[in-house]
């Protein structure tokens with residue numbers, strides 16, 4: 313173990329602090345809205361993958377329909393804003409609640425299924441929601457607009473109450489804060505009894521049951537929390553783009569991207585989703601900018617190839633080797649004896 | 655009154671009667687052995703008691719309460735712990751994490767659970783391996799972890815399915831010592847074991863089953879000298895060279 317010298321610890325803290333300061337001051341010197349937008353989307357995907365990871369990582373199953381909950385968040389807050397004038401800051405909690413209820417409802421029968429069946433049924437459910445929304449023009453008093461999607465009515469200038477800003481900077485800080493909060497929640501949750509039970513049940517369900525864990529119950533709980541938080545990200549996406557439609561926000565490739573980011577970064581780890589998003593988002597953006605007209609969906613092909621490589625050489629994701637490299641680096645610069653870790 | 659009563663329990667898999675009307679009764683504080691040839695239905699009977707399977711027929715009575723068909727986690731909360739014949743550690747986690755999952759049954763406070771887990775790990779000679787990932791353990795240590803994790807749930811009765819298989823003789827002796835110690839603290843032990851030397855030396859009473867049916871029960875001495883048991887193990891012909899480790 314390299315718990316150790318105060319020097320090493322100081323350097324570790326300083327580096328992390330420097331990173332935090334760097335990330336929080338990016339908008340000060342980076343004024344290009346295009347680059348800020350790329351970073352915002354990167355953080356949003358890191359956020360959504362972190363919430364996905366509660367089920368997909370810790371509960372040991374592979375949800376492939378999480379775009380449904382992004383969509384529920386986006387549609388709920390937007391529709392409430394348009395028809396009732398409810399601020400999206402309030403509407404997002406309504407969306408989160410609905411998503412949690414739907415998630416639990418879907419989770420109860422499907423989380424008992426084994427691996428592939430769970431993945432397939434969540435995928436089918438996600439697609440079902442998309443088709444349903446595409447075929448719904450009006451839901452009671454609410455306009456859904458089918459495949460054409462919805463625009464959030466634009467208000468003049470910056471309007472904090474309406475969750476609308478002319479500059480990208482507020483969005484940058486909102487999503488960065490949201491990301492920090494979910495990372496903290498995940499970290500904290502993984503150290504509580506339900507967190508232990510969830511991870512244990514995800515890894516060896518029979519053993520966990522024999523130790524007193526009602527495995528299905530904890531998976532359903534995780535599903536509820538995950539969908540709740542995912543929907544909050546959906547509202548953010550709606551406010552950022554101010555226009556969305558089913559194919560984009562409820563699409564399969566959205567769900568797949570979250571799974572790819574988690575698997576490549578490191579499923580069931582706290583830093584995995586961030587690492588995965590850092591690596592894969594630029595690929596998504598670049599292929600979309602340069603090749604979207606000629607080769608749409610190319611980013612998923614590239615993800616697939618990267619995933620194969622990662623699974624071959626680092627089956628637990630890229631966080632593990634990165635952590636090792638970081639520790640090695642810390643040892644070196646703090647001048648500590650190099651120890652071979654078992 | 656018996657702590658555990660198995661009354662006429664059967665478990666069928668399709669046409670196969672893996673357990674066929676077995677009855678036995680275990681007193682508090684006993685070490686109770688269950689033996690029989692491979693495929694006799696021993697693990698299946700354990701799984702019926704532990705709630706992994708609901709018996710096809712019959713009843714499981716624990717401490718005067720009918721617990722037939724209860725779920726495994728509820729059985730665990732009744733203070734019955736169990737180990738698996740094929741060990742099932744949480745591979746990607748540390749030894750301490752594994753035991754802490756068990757210890758969480760008594761407290762929701764993590765550091766309390768970890769303290770309790772450490773205590774049990776030390777008893778099973780795993781104290782200095784607390785930080786090792788379970789996947790990096792040797793077979794002997796995995797077996798120890800399997801027992802320690804079950805003991806971390808603070809059971810009154812421990813079901814042990816071949817916890818000594820694959821251990822070296824000195825490790826078997828060490829495990830037997832730990833078992834005696836656990837028993838002296840009031841834990842009742844119900845164990846399946848193929849190593850005759852071990853089970854004969856430590857059990858108060860033994861039940862023998864074959865093809866799902868009970869052949870007999872009695873003290874180790876009675877069992878070792880019983881014609882039917884010898885036949886069950888060595889075959890009708892008393893054929894030469896049965897299982898090397900079978901005879902007492």
Ligand SMILES: Nc1ncnc2c1ncn2[C@@H]1O[C@H](COP(=O)(O)OP(=O)(O)OP(=O)(O)O)[C@@H](O)[C@H]1O
Nearest residue numbers: 667670672690691692693694695696697698699739
């Ligand atoms: N889940 C199952 N489905 C179908 N058959 C099963 C199942 N579990 C066990 N069996 C069968 O039931 C019989 C008893 O198996 P069991 O595992 O209980 O034997 P055992 O006495 O524990 O043997 P061993 O000493 O080899 O561990 C075997 O014929 C086995 O193939």
Ligand SMILES: [Mg+2]
Nearest residue numbers: 696697698739
């Ligand atoms: Mg067995």
